[in-house]
Amino acid sequence: MAEILLKDVVKNYGKLEVVHGINLFIEHNEFVVLVGPSGCGKSTTLRMIAGLEDITGGEISIGGTVVNDFAPRKRDISMVFQNYALYPHMSVRENLGFGLKIAKQPKDVIEERVNEAAVILNIEDLMDRTPAELSGGQRQRVAMGRAIVRHPQVFLFDEPLSNLDAKLRVQMRTEIKRLHQKVKTTIVYVTHDQVEAMTMADRIVVMKDGHIEQVGSPLEVFERPVDTFVASFIGSPPMNLIPGEVVMRDGRLHVAFNADQSVPVPASLADKTTEGQKVIFGFRADDLMPDGHAVPIMGEASGLRLTVDIAEPLGTETLLFCQFAGVDIQAKMYNPRMVKPGEVMDFKCALDKTHLFDAASGKSLRG
Amino acid sequence: MSIVSVQPRRKSRRDWTPALLLSPAFLVLIFVVLVPLLFSLYTSFTNYRLIRPDSLYEWIGLRNYQRIFTDSKFWAAFGRTIIFLTLALNLEFIFGLGIALLINKITWGQRTLRTIMMFPMMFSPILVGYQFKFIFNDNIGLLNNALQSLGIGDGAIAWLVDKPLGMFTIIFAEVWMSTSVFAILLLAGLFAMPRDPLEAAKVDGCNSWQVFRHITLPFLMPFAFIAMTIRSLDVARAYDIVDVMTGGGPANRTELLWTMIARVGYDNSRMGQANAMAYVSILLSIAFTYYFFTKLIAARKYMGGAE
Numbered sequence: 001m002a003e004i005l006l007k008d009v010v011k012n013y014g015k016l017e018v019v020h021g022i023n024l025f026i027e028h029n030e031f032v033v034l035v036g037p038s039g040c041g042k043s044t045t046l047r048m049i050a051g052l053e054d055i056t057g058g059e060i061s062i063g064g065t066v067v068n069d070f071a072p073r074k075r076d077i078s079m080v081f082q083n084y085a086l087y088p089h090m091s092v093r094e095n096l097g098f099g100l101k102i103a104k105q106p107k108d109v110i111e112e113r114v115n116e117a118a119v120i121l122n123i124e125d126l127m128d129r130t131p132a133e134l135s136g137g138q139r140q141r142v143a144m145g146r147a148i149v150r151h152p153q154v155f156l157f158d159e160p161l162s163n164l165d166a167k168l169r170v171q172m173r174t175e176i177k178r179l180h181q182k183v184k185t186t187i188v189y190v191t192h193d194q195v196e197a198m199t200m201a202d203r204i205v206v207m208k209d210g211h212i213e214q215v216g217s218p219l220e221v222f223e224r225p226v227d228t229f230v231a232s233f234i235g236s237p238p239m240n241l242i243p244g245e246v247v248m249r250d251g252r253l254h255v256a257f258n259a260d261q262s263v264p265v266p267a268s269l270a271d272k273t274t275e276g277q278k279v280i281f282g283f284r285a286d287d288l289m290p291d292g293h294a295v296p297i298m299g300e301a302s303g304l305r306l307t308v309d310i311a312e313p314l315g316t317e318t319l320l321f322c323q324f325a326g327v328d329i330q331a332k333m334y335n336p337r338m339v340k341p342g343e344v345m346d347f348k349c350a351l352d353k354t355h356l357f358d359a360a361s362g363k364s365l366r367g
Numbered sequence: 368m369s370i371v372s373v374q375p376r377r378k379s380r381r382d383w384t385p386a387l388l389l390s391p392a393f394l395v396l397i398f399v400v401l402v403p404l405l406f407s408l409y410t411s412f413t414n415y416r417l418i419r420p421d422s423l424y425e426w427i428g429l430r431n432y433q434r435i436f437t438d439s440k441f442w443a444a445f446g447r448t449i450i451f452l453t454l455a456l457n458l459e460f461i462f463g464l465g466i467a468l469l470i471n472k473i474t475w476g477q478r479t480l481r482t483i484m485m486f487p488m489m490f491s492p493i494l495v496g497y498q499f500k501f502i503f504n505d506n507i508g509l510l511n512n513a514l515q516s517l518g519i520g521d522g523a524i525a526w527l528v529d530k531p532l533g534m535f536t537i538i539f540a541e542v543w544m545s546t547s548v549f550a551i552l553l554l555a556g557l558f559a560m561p562r563d564p565l566e567a568a569k570v571d572g573c574n575s576w577q578v579f580r581h582i583t584l585p586f587l588m589p590f591a592f593i594a595m596t597i598r599s600l601d602v603a604r605a606y607d608i609v610d611v612m613t614g615g616g617p618a619n620r621t622e623l624l625w626t627m628i629a630r631v632g633y634d635n636s637r638m639g640q641a642n643a644m645a646y647v648s649i650l651l652s653i654a655f656t657y658y659f660f661t662k663l664i665a666a667r668k669y670m671g672g673a674e
Binding site: 050051052071072073077078079081083084085086087088089098099102103130146150156 | 561563564566567568569570571572573574577581582585586666668
């Protein structure tokens with residue numbers, strides 16, 4: 001059993017604290033993705049789990065054992081690095097077998113495991129080449145092979161796909177997910193790409209400035225972001241966020257953006273907010289659709305008339321960039337037709353899927 | 368019509384231009400390297416003596432080579448030179464590696480130390496020779512004085528005279544002077560070393576020694592071979608330090624190829640025979656250099672896949 005427990009983990013570089021006491025429990029065989037902008041401490045956290053960075057405060061345990069003072073080699077982990085970190089002077093076969101050789105495994109065991117990994121990753125033809133003779137995707141595969149031959153308790157991935165081109169990245173994403181289904185192991189995966197996080201994770205850990213902002217399944221994080229940071233970081237395009245104030249209009253609470261523009265507060269949020277509160281109104285582009293090009297809206301809808309500045313056709317849908325209450329927002333048009341810039345369209349907003357955040361703290365009012 | 372008449376002229380001019388531009392370099396090489404080389408090769412087949420210029424034309428075939436190949440003193444010097452090369456290069460490599468690793472560890476004063484480390488290289492080998500001749504002198508030398516004052520040894524140790532110690536002192540001086548060549552090149556290698564494979568090896572189960580043995584050292588070997596190539600040429604022609612410290616003596620105990628060649632050529636004025644020895648010595652140098660160069664090529668083949 002290889003569950004990982006982080007308890008009040010702190011990391012200082014000199015006087016600078018970069019990870020501020022994070023708590024996280026990762027279950028056995030779970031695929032957890034740490035995601036956040038650069039400098040949020042996600043890689044540092046991963047490297048502390050690996051033992052490549054000292055832990056300044058708190059406790060990390062793997063499989064029930066506190067590993068704070070263990071060297072990396074005593075933690076039964078393996079790691080895939082962003083720059084692959086293959087051993088340049090060894091062939092692919094030697095790269096794969098190196099860890100087992102160091103562990104003094106018998107030759108036939110090494111050969112068997114190396115071949116097994118080669119089959120899983122489809123690199124049997126590359127076994128006698130050196131890393132210099134491989135392409136980026138092949139190197140990445142070898143790096144993953146080197147991680148799996150040792151059958152470790154935990155896999156750590158440090159932005160493994162960020163050096164690959166877009167197409168290969170999508171392909172490797174699927175392969176890593178498939179790998180996880182094949183070799184059941186606990187995986188901690190670090191990335192700054194929210195798409196990778198959404199597509200691969202069992203659970204996403206969103207980090208910012210050395211804190212954990214939110215932990216949850218991809219859909220939880222997407223549908224119920226706890227604050228404006230998570231709301232704008234997860235999902236593409238980012239959530240539209242418009243500052244406003246809660247007012248009473250026509251006997252109902254509205255979010256007013258200025259004198260004449262406002263939307264009703266969705267019924268589900270009516271008792272969570274009070275008149276006069278400064279809020280940020282949030283909704284995803286998917287939930288603002290032009291009339292006649294919308295998917296059926298569940299629950300209440302609110303109408304808006306907007307002028308389209310720019311239209312970005314994506315094939316199955318078109319992204320519409322509009323101005324609303326002085327803020328650039330995006331809407332989505334399904335079954336698209338060509339849209340001319342400057343065209344005025346009537347939009348429907350799916351109110352039940354909108355969010356309200358407190359303007360001061362940025363926290364979601366859904367609670 | 369004009370095109371047809373112009374083209375061949377332009378073509379022929381173009382053919383000559385590169386040759387013309389290269390000719391100064393070739394002329395210099397011919398007069399500075401090739402002619403002396405051929406001349407000395409020729410003299411090695413003659414009975415040429417400096418004091419009898421007409422002996423330059425006494426063709427004696429392979430007799431010079433026959434004589435040195437059957438001369439046990441020559442083979443002793445030959446063997447001593449190989450031992451000297453092997454010991455000096457290996458010691459310099461080991462010490463240079465140690466110094467480079469230590470300097471790589473520190474974070475403060477690295478540049479200053481790197482400069483200080485190069486001081487021994489700034490002295491003329493002759494002066495280094497005199498300095499160590501004085502240190503190792505059996506009567507007035509610093510070392511014997513220090514040993515006696517500390518009560519470690521009472522008798523005067525004949526450092527420069529004794530059979531194994533004589534060679535030891537020369538190697539000591541050579542190592543003192545040139546270890547920094549290795550240290551600087553290996554330090555450059557350490558600076559260029561990518562960090563990721565080191566971390567990967569740690570995660571892969573290596574302890575510090577294993578990381579060094581399996582990752583750092585193979586990465587440094589091309590740098591070591593560059594240093595070895597340079598130094599093997601240098602050490603194989605060692606003359607100045609030896610001549611100053613022991614003069615190849617006493618009783619040929621520290622005789623190396625070049626001290627022997629200089630004695631035969633200039634003291635005994637048998638230039639023909641000296642040149643024959645010099646050719647053998649050059650072949651030895653080439654053999655060493657070639658060996659390290661092939662090693663270098665082999666080690667470098669694998670580099671460049673780390674990023």
